[in-house]
Amino acid sequence: MRITMTCAALALALGSAPAFAQSGEITIWSWNIAASSLKATIAGFNKQFPDVKVTVQDLGNQPTYDKSIAGCAAGGVGLPDIVSIENGEAENYWSQFPDCFVDLHTLGYTAQDQAKFPDFKRTELEVGDKAYAMPWDSGPVAAFYRRDFYEKAGVDPASIKTWDDFIAAGKKIQAANPGVSMTNADFNGDSEFFRMISNEQGCAYFAADGQSITVNQPKCVDAMTKVKEMKDAGIVSSADWGTKITNNTAGTVATQIYGGWYEGTIRTESAGESGKWGVYLMPSLTADGPRAANLGGSSLAITSASKNKEAAYAYLKYTLGTNEGQITMLKEFGLVPSLVSALNDPYVSQGLPYWGGQAVWKDILGTLPKVVPSRGTQFQSDAEIIVRAVQTKYLAGGYADAKAALDDAANQIAAATGLPVKS
């Protein structure tokens, strides 16, 4: 009896131990520069929590999902303490494995903490009164361009306001710089241009409430039409993630259009091209149309299998919930903070040497308030694969027009998910 009492007292004492007494090891699964940026915050974290050993494993994007799903399906076996999840994929996890991740409220995540992040980053991470993950970075879209290629063709990036301007500029730039493509798209395994332009125009695969399919709405049709016009104009050459990086370094591409997190990829992977790159806003469909969109952006969740949940939460709170942690990741690898207060950090308005002295973050982050939320829903990966198939067929001339293509996509998504197509 006495032993039990002692144990209970001990457990109580441990449970309520103050944060600075955290110790032990935590492991995190992540990918590419996102993993690198997490590694960059460990030093700062360890100043406050010297006894917590943080290990970040860079598994690559798909393998992180594959292993996380296998782990959740196996009831938590083999999972690390923290996993990275892109917002668009997040709802699938919560709905299929509600017990795989910890409700952060139980670890001290208060409504006040939640309010430090924008709503569009939180919708997918919070179900009912549970918060399954903490927002990490977002992906305000920007055009990253090679100043020298544009100059040689006499193209002023400030004059590119619409996608039609972009196509015209692309033809000029390709003529003036033999062997250079205006831009790259991953026609093998992605639909990034369609998603970016759709989001810019306020259209998404699903309605904001997640209850109907909107992929064939007029603005999405316009976006898909424009993707084909760009491809048919010959200004887009295909390249996957790795080949895009190779092209950046080899000087065979003039523009990359991606989420803001790509800043770090260009800067760290193509370090030798310092000073040659610049940034401008993504073009729109009309001269006065919106020029802001979001692509990607992730969150971090703590697994129920974690043996060190308090230490894991302490790490999240430092890395994602403080300006210091978020600015470290922005500085080192260009991860765009979700934490609103971090956007006022002096670093954001600095001119950066790699970008020829341009204060790129001011430009990129300035678009954030204009981003229209685009909800992934739990059916995102189903819908995405259907859209890719339809896009491939449409670009190869398999449909009369984009409307017919996206009607087909909408019907296929309806068959796969049981949701109605919005009329």
Add this chain to the structure above:
Amino acid sequence: MRNRNATAYRFLTPYLLIFAVFWVWPIISSFLISFQATRTVPWRFAPAFNWGRLIGDPAFFNALKNTLLILVIQVPVMIALAMVMAVLLNSPLLKARGLYRFAFFAPVVVGEVAYSAVFRLMFNLNFGIINKLLNSVGLPSIDWFSNVTPAMALIMIAVTWRWAGYNAIILLAGMQSIPEDVYEAATLDRVSKLKQFFFITLPLLKPVIVFCLVLSIIGTMQLFTEPFLITERGGPGGGTETLGLLLYRQGFRSLNFGYASAVAYTMAGLAIAITLVQLWLTREKQ
């Protein structure tokens, strides 16, 4: 007698347990899951949910079409190629025979991930050696990964590269077991070498060819690694998605285990059907 049986079964117990837990149970379990709607927790019993979807699902028919396309084109081409290689290897004129045999067999030994990575590099649009070679003879570059037909061709080329030599070695072993005196008699009767091949080698080699065909068909039905790694998960847009990939994607990307199970059972049914047809076609005539 009964005692002896009991002892034998006691020795077999460890294996039988593992067999029951890791083979029998999953087979039954996935059959049951295929009748459940698994899109949301809790799962509910709804037979039409998955099986009904299967009948009208374009993604399923796309994967089926791709798998059968590879079966119909790649397997015969590979077996024919293997036959040519085997004949050449069997030629008495050949020097350094051991070296060639090793060279033809070597692709099987190379790890799948490694060879997939090398193929991705070789067929890269801008930097790959294949497009450089095409350009050097005046042909335009081919965007192997972004168009359906070249991507499919690429998968077939890769699978053929990996398995043709393996089949050639099996065929070669078969050829060497054909008695030499049959050919001698034919030569004495002034039968040309070509006719000898078609009227002696091929008929006598039939069981070995059937064996190679069966192996290749099973392999193609299960094809996963190449479209997964080389064309990036069945890209472009499902253009090289096979049944195995569809199953994987539904089960482990969309977390739709019910539908994945239905696809798995369809695949198994298909494999059984094809095997039965094959056995019937190649049965020994009385």
